[in-house]
Amino acid sequence: MSHEVDDMKYGISFPGDFNYGPDIDGEGDTASTLPQHKPRILLMGLRRSGKSSIQKVVFHKVSPNETLFLESTNKMVKEDVTNCSFVVFQVWDLPGHLDYFDSAFDSEHIFGGCDALIFVIDSQDDYQDALAKLHFTVSRAYKINANIKFEVFIHKVDGLSDDHKIDSQRDIHQRATDDLVDAGLENLHLSFYLTSIYDHSIFEAFSKVVQKLIPQIPTLENLLDIFISNSGIEKAFLFDVVSKIYIATDSSPVDMQSYELCCDMIDVVLDISTIYGDDADFSFPPERLKEENAFNTDSCAVIKLNNGTVMYLRQVTKYLALVCILREDSFKRQGLIDYNFWCFRKGIKEVFELRKTNKQLTNGENLENGMGEPPQV
Amino acid sequence: MNAIISLCHFCELHGPKVLFCTQPFHPEEKTVSAGDSETEGADGSIPSRRHVASSAEPMTPQTPTHNSLPNYKNDLCEGCTSVHLGFVSHDEEAAVSYMSSQRPQHRDVFAMVRQACIRSLSCEVCPGREGPIFFGDEQQGHAISYTFYIKDYQARGFQRLYSVIVVMMDKIYLLNSWPFLVSHIETVVEHLKSKASVVFENEKVKMPLRQYRLTSTSVNPKNFIQQRGGNVNKPARSLNELTDDKHVFKVLHTSFVWILKACGNRLSETLLEGPPTEDSIIDMEKQEETEEGFVKLFSKKLGIDDDLELGLDVLSNPGTNPGDNGTIDEVVEDDGSPEIIDIRHIYKLLGSRRFHVLAHHVVIGNQIILRGKGRTLIRTFQNALTWLLPKGCYRAVPYSDEYVESYRCNFLGLNPAVSIPSYVNTSEPFLLVDIYEPEDVHLESPDPFKGYIFKLSTFFDLDKVVAPSVLQKMEHAIVNDSLSIEVVDQCLICLKEEWMNKVKVMFKFTKAGGGRSEEDAKNLLKIVGATDDDKPLLSYWMRGLSDQYKKHILSASRQHVL
Structure with missing residues (x-):
């Protein structure tokens, strides 16, 4: 050490x-x-x-x-x-x-x-x-x-x-x-x-x-709210993977324990993918290389807890991950969750693109359109 | 050197602080002490050196701007105090006193040093964290700062940050002293560091603190508080303690004083008015050769065109300074014969036609032989003629009892009994000036030259040869009575320098790169504004170029050819 x-x-x-x-x-x-x-x-x-x-x-x-x-x-x-x-x-x-x-x-x-x-x-x-x-x-x-x-x-x-x-x-x-x-x-x-x-x-x-400091916070929050309500999820965090800072969460109150749980899950996923992940991308500074390589947009992890809760992690972009906590029976409809997540990711990307083209974002409105209507099964 | 050297420290409690300053004082300058309010206005100025030392103490506790922290804004901890009184060293020879104290006396100086201290420790980034950097501006002065760490077993991170800064207003001087300053500051720093690391190792053996901090229940919050509490009482140890040397500041004082003094001696500034003329470069070259204390034989370093010229031109004794007008000094004893004052004097003695002949011979490098009894007369005659030539062309034998060949000297003084060898008569272009003294010496005569006869004779008639154009201008200046003799001197220097520049061009032309046709040479002459009549002068004056220049041209042209 x-x-x-x-x-x-x-x-x-x-x-x-x-x-x-x-x-x-x-x-x-x-x-x-x-x-x-x-x-x-x-x-x-x-x-x-x-x-x-x-x-x-x-x-x-x-x-x-x-x-x-x-x-x-x-x-x-x-x-x-x-x-x-x-x-x-x-x-x-x-x-x-x-x-x-x-x-x-x-x-x-x-x-x-x-x-x-x-x-x-x-x-x-x-x-x-x-x-x-x-x-x-x-x-x-x-x-x-x-x-x-x-x-x-x-x-x-x-x-x-x-x-x-x-x-x-x-x-x-x-x-x-x-x-x-x-x-x-x-x-x-x-x-x-x-x-x-x-x-x-x-x-x-x-x-x-x-x-x-993030001007798009209401947008993101709204996005997450729609996502969890349509997928039967209890709590969702949008994490910056490396620093474990959460960028946004849904509007329900944050419970310290669930936040810690999510942080720990990121650690677990990071550790495992550092060992078994592929090492393709060397465009990062060496000191961060390890973590960057571990994650890509296909990263996904499910952890089932013995109290009937499931933790579900999906990578949104290179640096952002969505971590959700849900009941085990809600997780039976994983296909729906995945589809909703796909819509959610699309929404996030649109927010990014808007930001890139330097257009002023009118909060909320573009969002719901971008989100699309998730089908109910 | 008008600089101030200080040791600065990033104190654990107080941030960047100036620990110890050494600065020179010149006795004539009155130093105003820092802040009237601090010293009750009584010590407005510091007349004596002793006073300086004694007044150093009372102002140490004050730090002008630190209004942020309520409880310890004014006190200084052990870590950021060095000496109470300070040290003074006198340099009797140079009449400079060096004073070391915690802070500089003068308020403005202190502000400058303090600013440099903050920048050095808390702003500027030194690559590798330890080492020298330069920063500064016109207002706050320029500084070379050398940052370094001193090991301290009780400090956070086991080390403490120090820096040595040299603050000076003169940026050029400071940067020119960089190699000297950095290498010697390094020596001082290494000394401190090695001492401190010995102390560090000893303490480590005694108390394995790192292990203790890691393995013990130090993570336990209660324990954590205690550990911190233990450190709070004595957050920073003094440099004395860290190096286990009571005299560490005394040593620093002597080191700093030496650095200031040696650095000042290293570079001295001279006022240079315009670029040096070819003549002054030649003077410098001659001086270089004699600096070692050898007899001044000036043999050319590059035997390009005159291999024979080996050490024969013995110029008087080694102590002579060749700088003053390139004259041969008064070693030759005065024999009472009259002296020639200047070139105009010769002109008056000889009359314009004969002077023209003489001057013509001189400028194209024919040997001038002065034959007569009066040694002083001959010597001064020769000196006066040098006005017409660049210094490098001037080689004289003041007085000799036998003929000296023309490749050894172009001015020769001869005993009247000596006759010119016959082989010379026919082959060498020379001008013989016979000086006949009057038979009856009028001691009280107002004109000492009354009765003297100068007879010019030569086998090499120049009547039909057109004189170089520069000679006309020179004569013009000499003849013109409305010019004072100083002006004539300057005028001749200018003319000579002008033509030396042409000579340089010619030299470069002839030496650099072969295969130049006659046509090229003519064109060149036209460009530099010379005619064929000037050719003898130009080729002769090439000998007067400085070695430095010749070497430069030759090496440059060689490179060019390659």
């Missing part, structure tokens, strides 16, 4: 990289106004709060234990999460030691082109300082770019009891919003998540952050 994770390839010189165009001053969905604009997510927080660990665990499959041996990040680490066809976004890991509103940094550039700001608070530490820094950062960033979505990760909650978790979330929520109200920033909305790299909560929280 090597703990020396070479992260050189993510390091990009800070002043460079200006090619994302001017700030977006439009209203509503920032990502849709500029088709080529890559949504940018900033990871901020005090030193040692776990920013780099989050990035490593979510995007590099580093084992959570190994993050203990990460050295402190001394410069901004920018990373493009590009291998996912639907969301192409950037994650910038910003060291907590630096003051980005200092004259040494181009804060206009950093926050101006940013879409979401994740502020990580170490819940095991005394979070007094973190709250002060949170307030400072958020209020300054808001002045520069009011369109930023502010997310607060109450991190490292694995060390806390359930009661304590709730308490600290309430406390942090209360204090942070009070501070903002005192400063006259009522319009600034903060979202809070309890996260830990030792379970799936970090993936879920990141999923929600990413989902906010």
Whole structure:
């Protein structure tokens, strides 16, 4: 086990990289106004709060234990999460030691082109300082770019009891919003998540952050709703396979356990196909080659659980997989599900093509047409 | 060297910090201390060096801009402090003092260094993570930064990031010093790293922390907190501790001072006005040959056309500087005979017709033999004639008791008793100037040359030969009394340089690539603006080209042919 994770390839010189165009001053969905604009997510927080660990665990499959041996990040680490066809976004890991509103940094550039700001608070530490820094950062960033979505990760909650978790979330929520109200920033909305790299909560929280940056989310959700209602499925997730972030799910509430179950299923399928899959495509960077090869659009897996539930995985595109949870008796009509899935995939492709031709998508309408009418058997 | 060298560190608690700076101070320059508010305005300037050292301490705790973190914004941990007072070294010879302290005294300098520090540690990416890079701009100064890791068993990732930066306003100077600076900074860095890795290995044996972190219940959250808590008290150890060397900053000070001083000595800047003339290049070549302390024999490195010319032109003694006007220096003792001041003086003594004959002989390279008693007179006569020739063409024997052949010298001073050998009379084109002194010496005469007679005789009559066109221009300048002698000098230099350029073209033409027809040669002459009458001058002046140029042309043409 090597703990020396070479992260050189993510390091990009800070002043460079200006090619994302001017700030977006439009209203509503920032990502849709500029088709080529890559949504940018900033990871901020005090030193040692776990920013780099989050990035490593979510995007590099580093084992959570190994993050203990990460050295402190001394410069901004920018990373493009590009291998996912639907969301192409950037994650910038910003060291907590630096003051980005200092004259040494181009804060206009950093926050101006940013879409979401994740502020990580170490819940095991005394979070007094973190709250002060949170307030400072958020209020300054808001002045520069009011369109930023502010997310607060109450991190490292694995060390806390359930009661304590709730308490600290309430406390942090209360204090942070009070501070903002005192400063006259009522319009600034903060979202809070309890996260830990030792379970799936970090993936879920990141999923929600990413989902906010996808303008087509309502479309996808609608698509999934139609799909599950017509196929007798209980819950369906559209996953980015590599990061295990779910891009979209149907409108029914997400149960943490079923999400974890789906993540585990992806792991199982990945592991098996890495061993037995064919290795044809070498167009990917070597470090991701393994995973890419494992999956292709024909990938499909069924796992039957002993409580009468079936998990069904189908690959949608190279990077996206649909994972469904359904009752065993619904699965008897697999042909219908497959046909519906085929329609669903067609719908997704149309969404992509629309996006490619840079046409404005009017939510919902095109969808139902693209979906077609699934036959009832 | 007007640069500042600093050691920077990415502190676990405070981010990028300047640890240790060394900078030179010149005694005349008044240094304003950083920030009036910080030092209560009492130490507005630093008059004495001792004062510099003592005032270094009080301002260390302040960091101008760090308003983000409430609790530890002002304190500095062990990891980002180096020395309390600092060190001062005086270079008595050069009158420079080198001062090392935690931070530079001057506010602007500190801002520059701090900016470079942040860029070096947190912005710029060095390929391979450790090593040298260059960055900077006109406002913030230019910097060479060398980043490196020092092993620390208790640090996150088991290592800590440091960098050595050299900040300077002069970009050209800094980049020219790159090879020197980088190699020596490397030496300093290697020294620190090797010391630290010894400490690291020792600690590892004592306490296998990595194993402990992995195998123990460290994943257990409660344990995790304790482990973290253990580190919080002492998050960053000082460089002294990491290298187990109390004097590490003292060593750094001496290293930095040496680097600054040696780098300053390495390159010195000279003001160059225009491109060097052919004459000055020849001077430089002569100087090169004598630099080693040998007797100045200037043998041409490339014996192209004159193999015989081996070390015979002994020019006085090695100590002589050949630079001043290419004259032969006052080693020849003065014998009281009158001196010729300049070329115009000769003109006046000889009259225009005879001067023309003399000058004509000179510029086409015929040997001029001055026969007479007055050594000083002959020497100064020769010197004055050099105004007419490029330096490379000028080879003189100031005074001799026997005839010296023309391939050895074109100016020869002779004892009146010596006669020219008969074989020379017939074969060699030379001009003999006999100088007869007056019989009765009037010591008090206002004109020292009264009674002197100059007799020109030659077997090689130039009357029917048209003089080179440049000679007319030269004479014109010399005759024109409204020009001061300095102007005449400059004028002659220009004319010579103009014709040297033509000579260069001719040289290239003749030496580079064979098989040129007569027709080509004529066309070329036309193009450079010369006639057939100038040919003797052009071919003679080729000898005056610098070795450097000849070598260049020959190698270039050889390549061309190949």
